[in-house]
Amino acid sequence: MNPVWSVAAREIVTRGRSRSYLIGLAVSVLLVAAVALLPSLFGGRTHQVGVVGGAADLPEQLVAQATAAELRVTVMRVPDEPAARAAVADRELTAVLLADRGVVLTDGGIDPRLGQVLEAAHQRHRTAQALQAAGLSPTVIEQALTVSPLVYRPVHGDETDTMAGFWLALVVVLAMMMLIYLPAVYVATGVVEEKSSRIVELLLATVRPWQLLAGKIIRIGLLGLFQLAVIAATGLTAARLTGVTAQLPPGLGSLVASVFGWFLLGYAFFSALAAASGALVSRQEDVNGVLTPMTALMMVAYGVGFLAAYHPGAPLARVLSVVPPFSVVVMPTRIASGAVPAWQISVAAGLMVVAVLVMVAVAARIYQRAVLRTGGRVRLTEVVGRRRS
């Protein structure tokens, strides 16, 4: 049997039953469930709105406007202004529209979206009154006031402002963070474990360095994939339970597939980098220090990933979505929040594949030369470049 798989199998058995892995899995499941549930928690509040005066159909108009704005509103008639003030003061009502005076009573602040709904309803109501005063029939007025909403069509083709797309992008960023960064750190600590316990000499007398490295990276990758599957299942289940599924953009399946692909590329890149970094030190205490460059790279990737989730069209997000290794986080985030031109995805993937190949080759070289050198930290200049000894 291929030694790579033996190495991978041992590592899966020992790590897979370790408490830290299981706890990490539980935490990520909870996190994703929370993220998936958040929109319905925040967006799901129902506004209680009161109306004083105005036409008989004003409450209906309000509800119609709110529904169009994806806002949940219940409307009730309030007899007069003093009663309205009391209701708002007691927080029985979020706001009361004094239709005849053009005033809204609030307890200080108001959800801007609710404000827009009230504004629109008010405009329509006043316009209808004016048209009626001018002698138009209700049918004509109704027709005149019924205008289909504007269609937004971005010239870049990758803008979106559906809330679902935004949350989905956020989930992608978080998932990539957990799926790439943490396993990469495990790879580094695993390398140092073998180095500090000196077992690496025995291993290297038995298997080749690349086999050892590949076995380790594969097993951590498999555990990471298992985590990805669990997270995806959790996210989809939560989305279904909260009824977000209907709002999910079409092509979710292909999104999941592309996240999977980007995960593989990103994991290959960062785990190789982590392994090479880990090989430079001999003690677990030094792992964090030696991983600093890698961590910095990832932090930039995540920072821009969040930017891309909020503003998919931001120039920085667009540029870094094709630059390796940032593309592994930024590109799937852009894909999640809206359509991205196929050529950009191809360029980003192509560049990333090249980056992975280069990184793996360099890392294998560094690992091979540094892993047997115990004691102090091995300087990078001693292990890259031409062989000196």
Place this chain on the structure above:
Amino acid sequence: MRGDGVLEAVELRKRYGATVALDGLSLTVPPGSMYGLVGANGAGKTTLMRLVMGVLAPDAGKLRWRGRPLRWADRRRFGYMPEERGLYARMRAGEQIAYFARLHGLSPVRARRVADHWLERLGLADRRNQLVEALSLGNQQRVQLAVALAHDPELLVLDEPFSGLDPLAVDVLAQVLQERAAAGVPVIFSSHQLELVERLCDEVAIIANGRLVAAGEVAALRQREGRAALRVVVADAAPGWEANLPGTLLERVSDREVRIAAADDQAVLRAAARAGRVLHFGVERPSLAEIFREVVA
């Protein structure tokens, strides 16, 4: 006896920065022999073993196995016990041995079986399911040895296998190694316990400063290297009696016992008989330790 070895090192050179570890070392290990590597700390023994195992690559020189260049596939059938002992601390003793057996290509079933066999053989049967970190150092060393033996290697390379073992464990290990050698498996090991090397080894190599300074069968080496000494014990002699003996006085062991080097042993015997009552007179070959001190100095 040169040229018929299973393992040959030819002009091996290796340096670490400014430090020369091996300086053109050549040696030949005969088949089925217990081959002892002796040398001061830093002489190059560990580097030599690492080159044999392929853990390091030589700067120059060749290694040959069974008459052709030593290859990676050959090395997978070697058993190795590195100087820096290393085991997975949080793995069970039995699993650990089986794991390494699997890395050497054994099937899972066979790997478990050989693990059990060696645990039994090395007196660790009741430790099978203990974590390595819970074992005493001596027992960890036995596990380490089992790891080297588990896949039925064609060559054993053991760096200081006896250090840290109690006398009983030394006996068990010596017996196991002799069995392997008898089965045709060359056993190369280094040790600072020269009496042990002398007792166990068919051949020894003495290494100093990265070079081979003496090598061969232990008995031949004792004949060839170092001067043979006469041990003379005389009772009832007057103080200063040894001054009347011909030859060079090597050592005055006590008032009545000396070691002396002389071309004519019979003249020494006659002089001793004149000095007093001769209790002991005999030719003494130098011990490996003495040869070692002599050639390394």
